[in-house]
Structures are given as structure tokens and as C-alpha cells.
Amino acid sequence: MFPILFFDKGVDKLLDESTLISNTLNGDIQSFALLVQAYQSQLYNFIYK
Incomplete structure (x- = not known):
């Protein structure tokens, strides 16, 4: 999916873009995981307090 988008920009540009x-x-995945952990701990405190 991604390589087709950047195919006309050359290989170096392609590597830069895919790394980016x-x-x-x-x-995004890390920040989402942190968000889920925070939400779970809040939920746990809410239920068991």
C-alpha cells in the first residue's frame, strides 16, 4: 500500500518515507497502549474502591 504511493519519488525518498x-x-501504538493502561487503572480503582 505505502510503496505504491511513493513509488515515483525514488528509492532513497521511499526509504525515508517508509521509515517515517x-x-x-x-x-501512535505506544501512546495508545499508555492511554489504555491509564484507563484500565482508573476503571479498576472505580470498581474496587
Whole structure:
């Protein structure tokens, strides 16, 4: 999916863009996991207090 979008920009540009995309996805996944953990701990405190 991603390589087709950036195919006309050359291989170096393609590598830069795919690295950028994967870094962004990893950051989003990490922040989402932190958000879920915080929500779960709040929910746990709410239920068991």
C-alpha cells in the first residue's frame, strides 16, 4: 500500500518515507497502549474502591 504511493519519488525518498511512517505508527501504538493502561487503572480503582 505505502510503496505504491511513493513509488515515483525514488528509492532513497521511499526509504525515508517508509521509515517515517513506521516511526509514526510505533509512536501512535505506544501512546495508545499508555492511554489504555491509564484507563484500565482508573476503571479498576472505580470498581474496587
